[in-house]
Structure formats: C-alpha cells, structure tokens
Amino acid sequence: MATVAETNPAPHSAKGTGGHSWTRWLVVAVPYIWLILFFVAPFLIIFKISLSDTAIAMPPYLPTFDGFGSIGEFFSELDFENYIFLTDDPLYIMSYLSSLRIAAISTILLLLIGYPMALAMARAPTSIRPTLVMLVILPFWTSFLIRVYAWIGILKPDGLLTLALQTIGLMGEGEQVQIFRTDYAVFIGIVYSYLPFMVLPLYAALEKMDNTLLEAASDLGCPPWKAFWKITFPLSLPGVIAGSMICFIPITGEFVIPDLLGGADTLMIGKTLWTEFFGNRDWPLASAVAVILLVMLVVPIMIFQNQQKKVV
Amino acid sequence: MRSPRFDTTVLTLGFAFLYIPIIILVVYSFNASRLVTVWGGFSLHWYSAMWSNQGLMDAAWVTARVGVLSATLGTILGTLAALALTRFARFPGRMAFSGMIYAPLVMPEVITGLSLLLLFVAMGVDRGFWTVTIAHTTFTMCYVAIVVQSRLLTFDRSLEEAALDLGCPPVKTFFKITLPLIFPAVIAGWMLAFTLSLDDLVIASFNTGPGATTLPIKIYSQVRLGVTPEINAICTILIGLVTIGVIASSLTTKRAEIRRIRDEHLAIRNAAS
Numbered sequence: 001m002a003t004v005a006e007t008n009p010a011p012h013s014a015k016g017t018g019g020h021s022w023t024r025w026l027v028v029a030v031p032y033i034w035l036i037l038f039f040v041a042p043f044l045i046i047f048k049i050s051l052s053d054t055a056i057a058m059p060p061y062l063p064t065f066d067g068f069g070s071i072g073e074f075f076s077e078l079d080f081e082n083y084i085f086l087t088d089d090p091l092y093i094m095s096y097l098s099s100l101r102i103a104a105i106s107t108i109l110l111l112l113i114g115y116p117m118a119l120a121m122a123r124a125p126t127s128i129r130p131t132l133v134m135l136v137i138l139p140f141w142t143s144f145l146i147r148v149y150a151w152i153g154i155l156k157p158d159g160l161l162t163l164a165l166q167t168i169g170l171m172g173e174g175e176q177v178q179i180f181r182t183d184y185a186v187f188i189g190i191v192y193s194y195l196p197f198m199v200l201p202l203y204a205a206l207e208k209m210d211n212t213l214l215e216a217a218s219d220l221g222c223p224p225w226k227a228f229w230k231i232t233f234p235l236s237l238p239g240v241i242a243g244s245m246i247c248f249i250p251i252t253g254e255f256v257i258p259d260l261l262g263g264a265d266t267l268m269i270g271k272t273l274w275t276e277f278f279g280n281r282d283w284p285l286a287s288a289v290a291v292i293l294l295v296m297l298v299v300p301i302m303i304f305q306n307q308q309k310k311v312v
Numbered sequence: 313m314r315s316p317r318f319d320t321t322v323l324t325l326g327f328a329f330l331y332i333p334i335i336i337l338v339v340y341s342f343n344a345s346r347l348v349t350v351w352g353g354f355s356l357h358w359y360s361a362m363w364s365n366q367g368l369m370d371a372a373w374v375t376a377r378v379g380v381l382s383a384t385l386g387t388i389l390g391t392l393a394a395l396a397l398t399r400f401a402r403f404p405g406r407m408a409f410s411g412m413i414y415a416p417l418v419m420p421e422v423i424t425g426l427s428l429l430l431l432f433v434a435m436g437v438d439r440g441f442w443t444v445t446i447a448h449t450t451f452t453m454c455y456v457a458i459v460v461q462s463r464l465l466t467f468d469r470s471l472e473e474a475a476l477d478l479g480c481p482p483v484k485t486f487f488k489i490t491l492p493l494i495f496p497a498v499i500a501g502w503m504l505a506f507t508l509s510l511d512d513l514v515i516a517s518f519n520t521g522p523g524a525t526t527l528p529i530k531i532y533s534q535v536r537l538g539v540t541p542e543i544n545a546i547c548t549i550l551i552g553l554v555t556i557g558v559i560a561s562s563l564t565t566k567r568a569e570i571r572r573i574r575d576e577h578l579a580i581r582n583a584a585s
Contacts, residue, residue, distance in 0.1 A: 023483055028403050031393035031453065035412040038450040042427030045434050117326040120319035132323070134562070139330045141554045143511045145528050146547040149535050150333035153340065160336060195330065246418060253420020255514055260535060270422045277426060277518075287430065290423045297420070305414050 043294070050082055050287035061284050082288035091272070092289065096296065098267040102183070102258075103251040106190040107244050110198040113191060114243065118202035119232075122209070133203065140196040148189050148260050155180040155188070155261070181263035189257040194250075198243040205239025206232070238307060245304035249297055269293055338551065341544035358545040368546065371530040375510060378441065378526060382448035383505035389449065390456025390505070391498055395486075397457070398464040416454045424451060425518030432519065439521030447519045448509040455508060456501035463497030464490075468576075493572070496565040503561050507554060 052061040086092045121132045139147065154160045157176040165171040179185050209232065217227040255270035262268070269289065277286040341359075345352025362368060396403070397410055416424065428447050432439060471493070475485040491498070513528040520529060527546075534543055 024400065027392050028396040028400060028409075031389045031396065031457070032405070032409055032412075034389055034450070034453070035393075035409075038428060038431070038446060039412055039416060039424075042424075042431040045430045046423075046427040049430055113326070113329075116322040120322045120326075123319055124323075135327055136330070138555070138558065139334065141507050141558050142334060142551045143528070143547070143554075145511065145513055145531055145535075146337065146550065147333065149531070149543065149547065150337040152535070154333060154336065192329070192333070195326075199326075249418040250420055253422050255422055256532075270420060273422050273426065283430070286426060290426050293420065294423055301415060301418060304418055305411055308414055309410075 046287045047291055049284055050291045051079060052284045053079075053081075082285050083292070085285065086288055086292065091267075092269075095267045095269045095272045096292070099252050099254075099269040100296070102186060102190070102268060103248050103254075106187055106194070106251050107248045109187060109191050110194055110247050111240065111244065114195060114198035114202055115240075117195075118199050118206050118239075121199070121203050122206035129207070133200070136196050136199050136203075144193060145256060147193055148257055151185070151189055151192065151261060152180070155185050180261065181266075183262065183266055185261040185263075186258050186266055186268075189261040190251055190254065193257065194247045197246045201243040201246060202236065202239040205236045205242075209235050241303065242307050245300055245307065249300050249304065252297060253293055334551065337544055338548045341541055341548040343541055343544075346541065358541040359549075362542050362545045362549075365542070367525075368527075368530055371525050371527045372546075374441065374524055375527040378445050378448060378516075378524075379506045379509040382445045382452055382509045383502050385445070385449040386452035386505040387456050387498060387502045390453040390501055391460050391494075393453065393457040394460035394464055398461055413454050413457050416451045417458070421512070421514035425515040428515070429518040439519055440524040441521075443519045443521065444516050444524055444526065447515050448505075448512065451515065452505035452508050455504050456498075459501040459504060460494060460497045463494045467493050496568045499561060500565065503557060507557075510550070510554075 049061055117136075121129065121136075124132060152159070155177065156162075157178065157180060159177070159180070161179070162171065162175075162177045165177065166173065166175075171177075179188070213231050213235075214227055217231055218224070222230070253270045253273075254268060255274050258266045258268040258271050259274070262271075273286050273289045273293070276282050276289060342354050342356070343350075343352055344355035344357060393409075393413055397406075397413070400406075403409075425447070428443075428450070429439070432443050437443060472485060472489050475489050476482065480488070511528065512526075513532050516526045517529055517532075520526065527550075531543060531546065534540065
C-alpha cells in the first residue's frame with residue numbers, strides 16, 4: 001500500500017514500448033475493456049435493478065431486459081419505489097448516518113494513533129526505516145478475517161482481556177469486560193485493521209519533508225510544538241487527506257467488522273445490505289441501498305483520486 | 313515533541329497493538345484445552361483435527377486455485393494497464409481509465425461484490441469457480457497496476473530508448489529490457505494480488521456458487537458458530553505461509569536489485585572500453 005500514496009500517473013513521454021499502432025492499441029484496450037466490462041457495466045446493472053420490483057423467481061427481480069425491441073415496455077416498468085421505501089423506513093436512514101458516524105470517528109482515531117507512529121518512523125535513523133515500514137506492512141499481509149477473529153478471543157466476556165485484568169487485580173473475580181458486541185469493539189476492530197492504511201501514506205508524506213525548515217524555525221527561536229503546527233503538519237496534509245480517504249471510504253461500507261464484533265444495535269449499511277441480499281433475498285432493495293451508498297461516497301472518492309494525481 | 317523517548321514509546325505501543333493479537337492467536341492454536349482462556353498444555357491436536365476436516369481442505373484447495381489464477385490474470389492485466397498509464401500520454405478516455413484503476417482500491421467490497429454478481433446473473437452465467445476468479449482478477453489488477461506503475465516511473469528510460477534507437481522492435485524491447493527491469497515489481501504485484509484473493513470474504517461470498525466455497529467463506533461460517541482452536545490452527549498456517557512468502561519475496565527482490573545494479577555497471581564499463 002505504500003505505493004498508493006507515492007505514485008504519479010503523469011506520463012514521461014508519448015513514445016515508448018508500443019511503437020506499432022496495433023501493439024499500442026492492444027496494451028491499452030485489453031485492460032480497458034476488462035474494466036469496462038467487469039467494473040463499469042456492473043454499476044449500470046445495479047442501477048437498473050434498483051429500479052425493478054422484487055419477484056419470487058430466479059433471478060428474483062422484475063422486469064428483466066430482453067432485447068431492444070421491448071425497450072419502451074422495459075422503461076415503463078421501472079420505478080423508484082425501492083428508493084421511496086428506503087427513505088420511508090428509518091432503519092435505512094439510521095444505518096447510513098450510523099455508518100458515516102462510525103467511519104468518521106474511526107478515521108479520527110486512526111489519525112490520532114497513526115500520526116505519531118508515522119512521525120516517529122520518519123524521524124527514526126535511516127538505517128532502520130525500511131524495517132519499520134516492513135513491520136507496519138506485515139500485518140496487512142495476514143488475512144483481514146483472521147485479524148478480526150483474533151480480537152473475538154481477546155474481547156469476549158470470558159476472553160483474555162478479562163483474564164488479564166483479573167490477574168493484575170484491576171477487576172474482581174466475578175466481573176467481566178463488556179466490550180464484545182458493542183460499538184467499542186467495532187472501533188477497536190476498525191482501528192486495528194486499517195492502521196497500516198493510515199500510517200503508510202502519512203509516513204510517505206512525512207519522510208519526504210525537508211528537515212532544514214525545522215532547523216531554521218528552531219534557530220529563529222520557534223518552540224518545537226509551534227514548529228510542528230506551523231511546518232510539519234501543513235506539509236503532511238496531502239498524506240493526511242490520502243490516509244483519511246483510504247480509510248474513510250471502505251470503512252463506511254464495512255461488513256465483516258460490525259458483523260463479527262458489533263452488537264445487534266450496531267447499525268452499518270454494509271451489514272444492512274448483506275442482510276437484504278442474503279437474508280431477505282430482496283435484490284432490488286439491496287441494489288438501491290448500494291446505489292445510495294455509492295452516491296454518498298462519490299465526493300470522498302473524487303477527493304481521493306485528485307489527491308492520487310497530485311502526489312508525486 | 314522531538315524527544316527520542318517519545319518516538320520509541322509510540323512505536324513500541326503501536327507495534328505491540330499490531331502484533332499482540334496475532335501472537336495470541338498463534339500461541340493458542342497449540343493449546344490442548346478447548347477454552348480460550350485456559351492453557352491446557354502444548355498440543356498439535358487442532359492441527360490434526362484441521363487436517364482431517366474434509367470441508368476445510370476442499371475450501372483451501374479452491375482458494376489456492378482461485379488465488380493463483382486470478383493473481384496471474386490480474387498481474388498480466390495490471391502490468392498492461394500500468395504500461396498504458398505511464399508510456400502513452402494520450403489515448404481516448406485516459407482520464408476515465410486512470411479513474412477506473414483507482415476507484416476499486418477504495419470501493420466498499422459490498423458494492424463491488426453485489427454489482428458483479430448482478431452482471432453475472434444478467435449475463436446468465438452460473439456462479440462458481442470462474443465467477444469468483446473473474447471478480448478477484450478485476451480488483452487485484454488495480455493493485456498490480458499501481459505497484460508496477462510506480463516502478464515504471466522510476467527506472468532509467470535510456471536503456472529502453474537505446475534499444476529502440478538501435479532498431480529493436482517495441483515488443484522485443486519490452487521483453488528484453490523493460491520486463492526484466494520491472495520484474496521485481498511484477499512479482500511483488502503478483503504476491504499482493506494472491507494475498508488479496510486469499511483474504512477476500514465479501515466479494516467471494518456474492519460471486520460464489522455450489523462447489524466453490526473458498527477458505528474465508530468457510531472460516532467465516534465457523535467463526536459465526538464460535539471460536540475454536542481449529543480455526544486458530546488454520547489461521548496460524550496461513551500466517552506462516554504469508555510470512556515465508558513475504559520474506560522470500562523481499563530477499564529475491566533485494567538479490568535482483570543487487571544483480572541489476574551489477575549488470576548496469578558492467579554494461580557501462582563494456583560500453584566505455
């Protein structure tokens with residue numbers, strides 16, 4: 001993930017390995033067509049199905065699109081009732097708001113924990129920096145599911161945290177830690193899982209920083225904390241934005257963490273969508289849920305993409 | 313703020329937070345007791361239990377095949393995409409193309425998974441091994457594209473240009489010059505793609521079908537029933553495999569880097585004499 005924050009899509013020059021027009025064409029067309037077919041086309045379909053009616057059939061929705069001859073009939077059967085349903089039922093509105101709230105709080109927590117770590121890494125001796133980066137990346141290579149699972153054993157009422165607190169005497173024999181299946185457990189799980197995604201872009205921004213600026217500030221009598229707010233932090237802002245977006249956007253749609261660590265009252269839209277799809281088998285409603293989630297995330301995604309284009 | 317003691321404390325706490333849960337998980341996979349909080353002595357019982365669990369083994373085999381196939385396809389497509397982005401300044405829809413490369417990186421998995429499933433259903437394709445493979449190829453190729461792109465942007469273009477100036481055809485130049493130079497990044501991209509495929513629960517759940525249950529889907533359904541040391545055992549094996557893979561790939565990358573620098577020096581010396 002380190003590379004995400006460091007790449008620069010600006011081309012060097014037009015000429016290169018694809019001199020022949022047909023090889024050039026092939027190099028661009030193959031991945032382009034693949035992405036249009038399997039990334040863009042599905043969004044058009046999800047939008048279409050969100051306007052369909054539920055049906056007890058396979059696939060469980062109506063109308064289906066068969067040919068351009070019936071295009072008028074097809075459009076006349078589309079309607080917005082799934083969206084109206086979504087805005088009528090407070091459960092969905094609450095889910096969206098709660099997802100945004102959890103994602104925002106988690107992103108702030110990640111910044112508060114990730115920034116000091118990235119700063120300490122950037123200030124470490126050059127010789128040990130690659131090792132530190134490796135240590136941040138390594139947990140990311142181990143399965144997401146495994147890392148969330150590991151926390152269940154720790155946070156359970158009869159789990160290791162209770163045992164540890166009882167052993168050191170902070171907790172009586174009969175007491176138990178009541179974190180598992182609450183929002184607190186969800187925050188712990190999210191911060192734990194996304195920490196590398198926050199630390200690496202921050203580190204990439206902080207590492208590039210010119211230390212002579214801080215030396216100049218200190219020579220001119222600027223206290224360190226003031227130098228931090230006047231110089232270090234403003235210069236690391238691209239990393240802050242990149243890290244925040246890389247975390248905030250996927251957290252909003254997170255399913256695994258709220259499902260395994262959260263309680264029945266932990267509302268997150270990823271979980272709602274999953275239940276609509278797998279539990280209630282209401283594909284059109286699940287599609288409408290996804291379309292609205294996508295619309296909510298368009299602005300953060302645009303910010304993220306602009307940031308990626310600017311960061312060198 | 314600048315004291316080294318502050319930095320050391322922050323890093324120690326941060327890494328403890330990152331590693332302690334994983335270490336606990338590994339340690340308890342060797343626990344003879346079924347209870348998480350009771351240490352019943354060292355035992356390999358859960359490893360043999362896992363080994364004889366046919367469902368788990370089948371899922372592991374499916375996951376490995378999906379991983380290898382989608383990582384390979386994703387690496388080819390991702391490398392092409394990286395070439396397109398770095399070597400061709402202008403082609404129709406270049407902006408949209410780079411957008412399509414970056415968007416899947418942050419797109420919530422529930423959206424990607426559901427939308428792909430609806431595409432497969434609309435096309436009348438039966439869900440199973442191939443639909444999961446295509447789904448994984450699609451999101452892993454974007455990660456590969458970014459890893460390879462960063463390498464393409466930093467390496468010395470003069471070698472490529474020299475080959476082209478001397479009349480080497482572009483395709484041959486790619487295979488003789490460019491590919492060997494970016495190869496460490498291509499391997500790193502493949503590893504990343506394979507790990508992401510191995511790890512994915514949500515997209516696979518939407519796009520899987522009968523007979524194509526992957527390991528994360530299996531682990532997820534067991535985790536929902538409760539924590540058992542058997543899952544710790546399979547997780548430990550996965551962690552072990554990934555750790556070995558990461559260390560091996562970083563060693564080969566380092567060796568390739570040393571060899572590349574040596575070869576470049578040699579080439580320059582030969583050219584000079």
